[in-house]
Amino acid sequence: MGSSIYQMSTRSKPCWSKISTLCFLFTFFSFVPSLLTSQIPVITSDQSNAITPLSPSSPSYQSTTLGSNSALFAVETAESPKNSANVLLAPSSYTQSSECALILQRTYVVNLPSESTRSPLFAGFLSVIKQPAQFTPVPTGKQEELCIRYVDVETAIQEAKYRRNYIRPNGLNSLEPLPPIISQTAELALEVTRVLATQFKLSPDEILNGLPLIDLSRTTLWEECPAHVKPIPCTIERYRTFTGHCNNLKTPSWGVTFTPFVRYLPPVYSNGIDGYRVSVVDGSPLPSARMVTATVHRDVDRPDSDLTILIMSWGQFIDHDLTLAAPPRDENDLEFDCCELRERGTDHPLCAPIIIPDDDPLYSPFGKRCHDFKRSVAGHRPNCALGPRAHINTLSSPIDANFIYGSSDALARRLRAFKGGLMKVWDRFNAYGLKPLLPPESDNPERDCTARPRHLFCFIAGDERVNEQIHLTVLHTLYVRDHNRIATALAELNPHWDDEKLFQEARHIMAASVQHITLNEFLPLLLGTEMVEKYNITVQAEGYRDDYDANVHIGPSHAFQTAAFRFGHTFIQGMVRRYDKFHQFLGEDPLHNLLRQPFIVYEPGKMDELIGGLINTPAQTYDPFITQEVSGRLFQPPHKPFGLDLAAINLERGREHGLPGYNAWREWCGLGRAQSWQDLVPVLQNNTAYLYSQIYKHPDDIDLWSGGISEVRLPGAMIGPTFACIIAQQFSNIRRGDRFWYDRSGLPSSFTPEQLYEIKKSVQSKIICENADDIPTIQTWVMRQAHPIFNPRVACSDLPSIDLRYWQEDPNTGALLYRRK
Numbered sequence: 001m002g003s004s005i006y007q008m009s010t011r012s013k014p015c016w017s018k019i020s021t022l023c024f025l026f027t028f029f030s031f032v033p034s035l036l037t038s039q040i041p042v043i044t045s046d047q048s049n050a051i052t053p054l055s056p057s058s059p060s061y062q063s064t065t066l067g068s069n070s071a072l073f074a075v076e077t078a079e080s081p082k083n084s085a086n087v088l089l090a091p092s093s094y095t096q097s098s099e100c101a102l103i104l105q106r107t108y109v110v111n112l113p114s115e116s117t118r119s120p121l122f123a124g125f126l127s128v129i130k131q132p133a134q135f136t137p138v139p140t141g142k143q144e145e146l147c148i149r150y151v152d153v154e155t156a157i158q159e160a161k162y163r164r165n166y167i168r169p170n171g172l173n174s175l176e177p178l179p180p181i182i183s184q185t186a187e188l189a190l191e192v193t194r195v196l197a198t199q200f201k202l203s204p205d206e207i208l209n210g211l212p213l214i215d216l217s218r219t220t221l222w223e224e225c226p227a228h229v230k231p232i233p234c235t236i237e238r239y240r241t242f243t244g245h246c247n248n249l250k251t252p253s254w255g256v257t258f259t260p261f262v263r264y265l266p267p268v269y270s271n272g273i274d275g276y277r278v279s280v281v282d283g284s285p286l287p288s289a290r291m292v293t294a295t296v297h298r299d300v301d302r303p304d305s306d307l308t309i310l311i312m313s314w315g316q317f318i319d320h321d322l323t324l325a326a327p328p329r330d331e332n333d334l335e336f337d338c339c340e341l342r343e344r345g346t347d348h349p350l351c352a353p354i355i356i357p358d359d360d361p362l363y364s365p366f367g368k369r370c371h372d373f374k375r376s377v378a379g380h381r382p383n384c385a386l387g388p389r390a391h392i393n394t395l396s397s398p399i400d401a402n403f404i405y406g407s408s409d410a411l412a413r414r415l416r417a418f419k420g421g422l423m424k425v426w427d428r429f430n431a432y433g434l435k436p437l438l439p440p441e442s443d444n445p446e447r448d449c450t451a452r453p454r455h456l457f458c459f460i461a462g463d464e465r466v467n468e469q470i471h472l473t474v475l476h477t478l479y480v481r482d483h484n485r486i487a488t489a490l491a492e493l494n495p496h497w498d499d500e501k502l503f504q505e506a507r508h509i510m511a512a513s514v515q516h517i518t519l520n521e522f523l524p525l526l527l528g529t530e531m532v533e534k535y536n537i538t539v540q541a542e543g544y545r546d547d548y549d550a551n552v553h554i555g556p557s558h559a560f561q562t563a564a565f566r567f568g569h570t571f572i573q574g575m576v577r578r579y580d581k582f583h584q585f586l587g588e589d590p591l592h593n594l595l596r597q598p599f600i601v602y603e604p605g606k607m608d609e610l611i612g613g614l615i616n617t618p619a620q621t622y623d624p625f626i627t628q629e630v631s632g633r634l635f636q637p638p639h640k641p642f643g644l645d646l647a648a649i650n651l652e653r654g655r656e657h658g659l660p661g662y663n664a665w666r667e668w669c670g671l672g673r674a675q676s677w678q679d680l681v682p683v684l685q686n687n688t689a690y691l692y693s694q695i696y697k698h699p700d701d702i703d704l705w706s707g708g709i710s711e712v713r714l715p716g717a718m719i720g721p722t723f724a725c726i727i728a729q730q731f732s733n734i735r736r737g738d739r740f741w742y743d744r745s746g747l748p749s750s751f752t753p754e755q756l757y758e759i760k761k762s763v764q765s766k767i768i769c770e771n772a773d774d775i776p777t778i779q780t781w782v783m784r785q786a787h788p789i790f791n792p793r794v795a796c797s798d799l800p801s802i803d804l805r806y807w808q809e810d811p812n813t814g815a816l817l818y819r820r821k
């Protein structure tokens with residue numbers, strides 16, 4: 001891991017001095033006694049942020065899964081439509097008529113200052129902590145009915161087109177429009193929202209819950225709405241679409257490629273539309289994301305005693321099946337650096353670089369004040385409904401192994417061999433008798449590929465992040481090989497099947513196997529048995545489970561994508577180790593040299609050595625600490641002494657996606673809102689509560705990702721309770737809301753009882769054995785380290801495998817030939 005350059009600075013400067021070691025010791029020992037003696041202060045939540053969240057345990061919760069920005073969220077107070085000092089709007093109720101696109105029934109309230117009985121937090125010591133002003137809303141008696149007419153909406157559309165200089169992009173009728181196209185139409189819809197919000201002085205509640213109710217099919221904006229978010233006809237088939245269309249027959253666009261992330265809690269945008277989250281105390285910007293990283297998420301090496309880094313990489317691999325927010329790219333489909341653009345005097349509308357504090361311990365010595373950051377591309381809700389900024393997921397939402405095949409027909413076509421049901425591979429090591437590599441990315445060789453030697457290429461796969469870190473490249477390679485292994489076996493059993501049938505059936509089996517491994521091996525370790533049982537995300541030992549629910553939105557939530565499932569960043573190991581087939585250590589390289597630089601696998605035999613590393617290297621443990629290999633050296637070009645800071649990016653991403661803070665999520669999960677820093681002391685590891693008190697103004701300001709990874713682990717789990725709750729809810733939705741889930745019965749997609757029994761034999765260790773070149777022994781549960789008693793190494797041949805004979809058909813009748821007695 002090497003020594004950290006994020007060790008607390010002893011230089012005495014205003015903001016860093018607060019966290020210098022001496023200062024810390026002094027303050028900590030002075031303030032702990034006052035913690036123990038002071039009364040627990042009572043703080044009511046900030047009114048501008050005061051929402052009535054629905055928790056997973058609430059009876060109405062089901063309905064929140066119906067779509068983002070559902071009208072179920074009640075905002076208790078909102079900005080004044082007249083901008084007068086204290087006259088506000090209570091939540092409006094909404095109706096429509098033939099002339100009125102939206103009728104707002106408004107009730108005015110006046111916010112009277114509450115009598116504060118609170119004593120200052122950490123009384124007498126940390127007097128710097130400020131409190132948000134407290135108000136009690138009292139109705140003024142004034143009510144108003146406001147009609148936004150269709151003609152008003154039409155005028156707003158024309159105004160928005162003019163402001164944006166809008167020209168309709170080509171390709172809106174495609175079910176697979178590309179992010180730059182969606183971006184143009186989505187920004188137009190946002191502009192319409194802005195125009196209406198200003199004209200009618202809409203409150204955040206009205207923007208969030210009212211505007212989406214406008215029927216745009218009665219306006220000209222409908223012509224600008226891309227086809228993939230409009231209703232389409234569906235038929236029931238055995239195989240999934242690549243985009244996820246028609247998985248949900250009731251709402252065919254749920255869970256579809258290029259549709260927005262779902263909200264479990266309403267967004268917290270400072271302006272109600274798209275402004276970054278701000279402090280609840282005074283509306284000022286939150287502390288620099290870089291400052292939070294350098295204060296809380298330093299590099300401390302703490303290897304886990306049980307888990308291997310395979311569990312970390314599997315988490316990332318599964319994430320790459322589920323989520324990818326669209327980053328903006330340049331005209332050559334390449335990444336660009338906002339800081340470099342600004343140095344050259346140009347800009348991009350989605351550029352929003354992170355400002356680095358003057359006394360930053362990593363970047364300041366190099367005179368760097370600007371850290372690259374771009375907002376994610378905006379997207380459309382179903383039917384292009386108006387409302388606050390939404391961000392698109394460029395992947396299909398179910399666990400469907402799309403990291404092998406892609407989330408669009410176009411990408412699948414690029415990756416398929418169209419022969420024998422196979423995927424394209426690169427037989428580079430034929431001469432050595434070694435298994436193939438992924439196909440090389442030769443069309444756009446510099447895309448997300450760093451320091452490429454002229455004769456070598458990065459790789460292509462179903463997910464564009466295949467080269468992000470070397471172990472992902474390894475997993476992608478193993479899974480493409482496994483697809484081809486299964487397709488080849490099916491072809492031998494069913495010579496009458498054509499390419500399409502072989503490909504689709506192998507794909508169907510692969511998706512089922514990935515679902516099973518995730519439920520059987522990954523989630524119980526991640527969440528602990530109590531949580532997986534509570535959320536019913538366990539494997540059913542025998543038979544089918546028919547609890548499909550078409551009302552469950554399968555789409556990944558913002559909280560999951562932007563924070564909770566980034567839990568994995570704390571498990572990243574700073575060194576990439578290699579082991580031989582006897583599990584002996586061979587050597588290691590710093591991770592940053594293997595990010596977007598997968599060239600090591602061009603050496604014959606290295607693939608197996610890296611697999612050896614995956615199953616033998618301990619993961620880092622769950623704590624607030626992040627290896628500097630990614631929190632300062634992420635994608636570091638060879639000629640530079642530093643790279644990007646992934647932790648800072650995570651925080652900034654949450655803010656730009658309008659993600660409510662950590663405390664709001666604690667409440668949503670039923671864990672109770674921390675009322676003071678003191679409440680957080682037993683909840684967070686080490687001295688994180690204290691460090692937070694030095695950089696944030698209020699517990700409500702803490703960013704979700706930061707608070708989540710700092711929590712004390714749940715017993716028997718890898719992570720803390722807030723992330724566990726968000727992730728468990730997500731996987732519950734993914735399981736119940738997927739019509740193609742592997743243990744459903746009675747559908748064309750269902751496996752026979754025998755086939756299902758075989759699928760349930762899938763184990764990660766066997767997949768590694770089958771697809772590595774020569775790994776003869778392995779521990780059965782590869783996400784845990786080998787142990788002579790609890791997880792001994794066994795011969796690969798002793799591990800169970802799927803018996804594909806249960807897929808063999810009579811070529812004449814199509815009937816399956818094998819039945820279990």
Ligand code: HEM
Nearest residue numbers: 312315316319323324325469561565566568569572649653
């Ligand atoms: C060496 C390992 C890893 C690297 C280099 C890496 C890097 C990155 C980067 C650059 C992003 C984009 C951040 C942004 O712009 O918002 C990202 C996003 C993300 N990462 Fe990681 N990551 C790693 C491991 C993991 C692991 C182990 C997990 C989970 C177990 C994970 C989960 C996520 C998730 C959920 C996202 C959001 C993806 C999206 O929807 O766009 N990552 N990661």
